[in-house]
Each structure stands twice: as C-alpha cells, then as structure tokens.
Amino acid sequence: MVFSIKRRQQDIKALKEETLDVLIIGGGITGAGTALQAAASSLKTGLVEMQDFAEGTSSRSTKLVHGGLRYLKNFDVEVVADTVQERAVVQGIAPHIPKADPMILPVYDEPGSTFSMFSLKVAMDLYDRLANVTGTKYENYTLSKDEVLEREPQLKSEGLQGAGVYLDYRNNDARLVIENIKRAAEDGGHMVSRTKVVGILHDENDKVCGATVEDLLTGETYDIKARIVLNTTGPWSDTIRQMDAKSDAAPQMRPTKGVHLVVDREKLQVPQPTYFDTGKNDGRMVFVIPREEKTYFGTTDTDYKGDFSHPKVEQEDVDYLLEVVNNRYPSAGITINDIESSWAGLRPLISTNGGSDYNGGNSQPITDESFDNVISTIEKYQQGEVDRITVEDALKDIQTSNSESEANPSAISRGSALDIDEDGLITIAGGKITDYRKMALGAMRTVVEILKNDFNKTYELIDSSKYPVSGGDINAQEVEEETEKLSQMGVEKGLSQSEALYLANLYGSNAPKVFALLDEVEQIEGLTLADSLSLHYAMEEEMALTPNDFLIRRTNHMLFMRDTLDGIIEPVIAEMARYYDWTDEAKANYTKQLETAIAESDLKELKGE
C-alpha cells in the first residue's frame, strides 16, 4: 500500500465525488481508532485532519498505556477498569508499540499523600484484579524503604515509607496513531491530513450531511458529503460544535495543559518508570520515565485558554517540574540548562466529568476517610471477614469532599463522553489514549445503528480487540523473538544488527517493507542507512509531508535523540525537497518551521539564548 502524497490526491478526488457513510473530523488517536474500525467494517470512510496525524494531543502525552492508578483515589473505578483492561488489548493489536514496563510508586509520609503503603497495596491489588494480572509474573508487590533506595539511590530518603511496583506499559503515542491511520487507509479509508473542516453541511431537514473543508496545502475548499459526521477533535470538540450553526450544545471541554521535560539519562537515573506525589499537597502526581538514552518527567495539569494547536512550555511549568523532581532527587540538581527537549499537550477533559461515571459522571472526589473506609472494607471482604452488602454500604456511604474540582483539574475524571446533537452531529471526547479502541467502538456502535435505522444500510463491526493495526501482524506473546527474527531479515539485506533491530522495533511487521527499500534507496549523505530507509518509508507509506512530521512524530529524533538531531537536519530537508520537488520558498518555509519547533523544544527563549 502506498500512503504518500500521490495517495492523498486520489483520496481528495474520492472525497469530492463520493457520499461517505462516515466522515471523521480529527486525526488523533480517537479519530484514527474509529477510522480503522469503520474502514475495516467496509463502511465508506473518510477522515480529515487539519495538521499532521497525531499533531494534537495524541503525540504530546506521557507516552504510557496505563490504567491511571491515581484515579482510584477519585474512585474513578470505571475509568480505571476500562483503561487497565485495555492495556493488554492495545498491546495485542499493536504488539510492536506498547511495552510492559512495571511502574515503581514510592510512598512518602507527608500531607496530601495519594496513598499510604496500606491503601497503595489495596489499590494495586484492585488494579491487578481488574486487569487479570493477579498471579502472573507482573503481579504487583511492595518494596521496603531500603529496597527502594537500592533501586533508586538518587531518591530522597527522608519520609520515604517504601514503594509499590505494578504493571503499566510505555507507549509511542504518535506511532500508535499513524499505524491506525495506515490500517484504515489499507482497508480503503480516505485519510487526508492538512485538511481543515471550516463548515458543517445540513440537508433540507437540518440534518448534518457533510462538511466544507480547506486543503491547507493548496488553499482549495470543497464539500464532502457524508451520511454521518463524527467529531473526534479532542480539545477542539466544542469549537467544531460551535461551528455547527444548528447545534445548541453547551460547551463541555475543560482543556488542561501538561508539560514534559527531557534530560540526559546521566543527569537523572531511574531504572524504570517512577510515579510519585509532587510533595506539594496539590493532588498531583509526576512521572519520571527512562526512554532511549534519556529521562523525561511530567506533567503539570493547569487550565488552558490559549491556541490549542500551539500549547507552549512556560517558565512556571519548568519551575514547577524542576522543584518537584529536585525535591524527590536532591542530588540531581537539575536546572533549565540541563533540559534537552520538551513538549506541551492539552488534555481533552470534560468539565462535567467529576467522577466515576465512565461516560461523563458528575460526582466529586471523595474524602480521605471515605476512601480509607472503602479500601479497608474491600480488604476485609477479600479476607472473607465481611459480606458483599457491607462493601456496598461502604460505597453508598461515600462522602464527597467539598468539591475542589472547580479549582483542581487533577480531580476531573479522565472518562469520555459520546453526544449526539439535535442535527445528528456526533461528538466523542475526553478519555485517554489507552482506551481509544473502546471509545471508538462506542462511537461505531452508534454509527452502524444510525446507518441501519436511518439509511437502511447494514454493517457488521469487526472485532477490533483482535484486529491488528498496521505493523501489528506479529505474535503479541512473543514480541522479542519475532522482532529479533524480523531484524535478521534486515541484516541479510546488508544492515548492521543494531540498525536492523532499531527498524524492526519501530515498524513491527512492516519492517520487511522498509528493508526492501534497500533495493531502490541509496544511503543519503549525512544520514545513517537506517535513517535513509526510514525517511523514504515515512514519505512513501506514512504520509510524512514535512521535516517536523518525520523528526517529531514518525521517529523520536526531536524528543529523545537530541544529540544527533542537528547533524541530520540538513540532509533530511534536502532529501524531502528533492522527493517533493519543493520550490526554494517552500524549502525555506519548512526549514523555518523546523527551526522554530526545535527552538521551542530546547526552551531557547526561556534559557535566554
């Protein structure tokens, strides 16, 4: 399958001429996952994305596939139940992407601790039980204070009580999006980036029947006709609904900004993903995660009102995260000058989502007393000391705290909501990357029901829990062995072992297609052979239209390989200019765009450089 600028032109032609079953607005993980299920189920499917695929929130996450252990404190059990169970499903359909990587959660005796050692153990047991991890090699366990310090000698020992260790997964968020998009395209979906919805179309009955879009590469606008329009624009969800003149939906989104900073691993050595309270009694927890030869940490969680396409890292974000991390790792002494790269993203939170209802509830966070009472009651129930009624009574007696959630974004549920407006526009917003498939399934069930009832068109949905994304056709139980075998195919084609393994890890079952490019692609001067192949694969099979697309979202060069980035900018731009036959002006514009992105990621302005 070719997924290049040539395919883009074919898809645009089809979008102008066909009436789609479903038009999806937004090419982040929610839209991509929905498009995969729609196209795989043979619906006439189109998706338009105004930026690059995943350029919104879905490339700016903490890059975990996780259940959100801390959400249990808000008693968001349904969100945790859905997400923690989905981890294994996502790993099963995209085995080359999420990787099991147990999280260590140190507990300190300080005001506002999310967990005590006791409640942490019960929460981890609940977490494992919800995900059927109990009794497996990844079952949770606790560590004494000394055992924690043995693993993490840089960690602050004062007040440390011990730690819990429980299963979660690290993820490549942007790659998960593009592999969903590629699979949808392979199955006949028309997936078009740099195409912005600028209007919603209605029929004579004031029902939504498509959208007007602008091709941001050519400036052309055209109409796309569709039986159903699905709004999966995350933080922009209200913007789309407000664009719809027939929609009377009240705004529901409460986007909050989250920032991550990256330092060299030598600066901050953690053996595995580490997750702890900020120590500021603010209801926040922060991750510190090893990735390639770096360590990244985050996040903040602050209400945001700026340009959704361009959330920036501000001084107060840096100050906050440095204070938290230097407090937990006193010997690290990290300063802004140690920061090599960074990113900021917007959570698509739903403001009414205060608590446990997975699809948009409205309870508030519960008091510590209620939380501890429920935890101890569950513990007694598990020991057989009390019956189910007692547990149910404890749940019924939950007292919610004087609602802090107006002030505290971290107390807002990470659940999602699916809304259908009067004119038929469907919006699915909120949620997380981890439960994207379930969110998409919820949307697709609604879509096929409407197609059947209103258009007499019947479709059977595929089982998306077993339908691999592009690159996911490898045995999920033997990822390492299969990746090793794939890499050997690269070695046989002349790649070094390390380059072949790098490409096999990145592309999964698509790696042989990348290796096959060796028959037609010469090593580009200034690039490794692996990067030469990767760049051509990104342009021919992953719709990488700009240097930023390749260096930030198709690979980790910008964020986690900053040391070598400067040396490859020139040859990457030159090869893309040649491949796309850019004018000098276009080449200058893309160069400027990349320089700006790098300067922002480096925090050049904040460093006073």
Ligand SMILES: Cc1cc2nc3c(=O)[nH]c(=O)nc-3n(C[C@H](O)[C@H](O)[C@H](O)COP(=O)(O)OP(=O)(O)OC[C@H]3O[C@@H](n4cnc5c(N)ncnc54)[C@H](O)[C@@H]3O)c2cc1C
């Ligand atoms: C700091 C942070 C950390 C997080 N960490 C994690 C994590 O580790 N694990 C996890 O599971 N979740 C995490 N999340 C949550 C997760 O990232 C989001 O829930 C998810 O990415 C939202 O995806 P989406 O597709 O709904 O939105 P987006 O990814 O934002 O996609 C919406 C898309 O719509 C496009 N769009 C908007 N308007 C238009 C228009 N008019 N026309 C065409 N296209 C348009 C935008 O360009 C954008 O690409 C985190 C979020 C943040 C902010």
Ligand SMILES: O=P(O)(O)OC[C@H](O)CO
């Ligand atoms: O939404 P939060 O506060 O759990 O933060 C997101 C994490 O960084 C990873 O999901």
